[in-house]
Amino acid sequence: MxxxxxxxxxxxxxxxxxxxxxxxxxxxxxxxxxxxxxxxxxxxxxxxxxxxxxxxxxxxxxxxxxxxxxTTTDLLRPGARPAxxxxxxxxxxxxxxxxxxxxxxxERATSAARALTAQEAERHRIAQELHDEIGQTLTAVLLDLKRVADQAPDPVREQLHQVQETTRASLDEIRRIARRLRPGVLEELGLTSALKSLAAEFTSPALSVRHHIEPDLPPLGENAELVLYRVAQESLTNTARHADATRVGLTLERTPDGVELCVRDNGRGIEVATEGAGIRGMRERALLIGAGLTFGPAPDGGTEVRLTVPTPHRSQ
Incomplete structure (x- = not known):
């Protein structure tokens, strides 16, 4: 009726x-x-x-x-349908x-997959150009500066050494940016080594990054490993830039259904209502592989990010 x-x-x-x-x-x-x-x-x-x-x-x-x-439906947070x-x-x-x-x-999952694939390809291209073009150019500049400094008088030599140090620092920064854009260690040595390298990269006198990665993790596939790496990278970046934290814990453990990545800091916490582009990007990456992503306060204060990735045979 x-x-x-x-x-x-x-x-x-x-x-x-x-x-x-x-x-x-x-x-x-x-x-x-x-x-x-x-x-x-x-x-x-x-x-x-x-x-x-x-x-x-x-x-x-x-x-x-x-x-x-x-009014509550969010495509980045798939939930139960109304009965x-x-x-x-x-x-x-x-x-x-x-x-x-x-x-x-x-449709969003399909478009997100295409966008993320194109994004990774563009990052790979930019990293390659930074390494091959700018990196090699700065290396040549360093060699020229060394040759000129060896022949220059003492007052000028000291100034040339300072220019060398500045150029060398710029070259190191370019290499660091290239590594972040294209995680070559992930392709060459695997997820465990990539996460350990990532933790070491963010460790500084002001921020201590500790990691615990279980051995014998189940096979996850190339896309899942890339999502795990990018979520860990974005979480550590947010902590280093915005959290005012002194300690960060990064763990990757096996679960009955797959693996779980947890990044927990002791900073000032996060406002869930104001999610930036980085967090939205992590949610899109998680949806791409059918993973669950949660943000919230850590038990001892700070922020906790959890990414639960199902094994391939359970996600199909």
């Missing part, structure tokens, strides 16, 4: 019942209306309005649940909404 006729019949039932009570009941209306009669009529009207409101609330409850689902309730047009509307969500999540 269409929604219009269901609402019409609900109101008709209430009005018919009220009319029957007036016709068959002992109550009468005088002219002018007496106070007792006005009280009876007012009570009857209130009863009709309350009954009508209750019946409409029951009939429209599935639409209210659907409206709440529409199909009601009859006729209401049930059809909820079913259509669930089908639309399935299609949007599938």
């Amino acid at each position: 269409p929604l219009f006729w269901r609402i019409f019949l609900l109101n008709a039932v209430v009005l018919v019942a009220a009319t029957a009570l007036l016709l068959l009941g002992p109550a009468t209306v005088s002219a002018p209306v007496r106070l007792a009669e006005a009280a009876v009529l007012s009570g009857g009207l209130a009863a009709m309005l309350i009954a009508n409101a209750l019946l409409l609330r029951i009939g429209l409850a599935p639409l209210q649940r659907l409206a709440r689902a529409m 199909v309730g009601g009859h006729g047009e209401v049930a059809e509307l909820i079913t259509t909404f669930n089908t639309m969500l399935d299609r949007l999540e599938a």
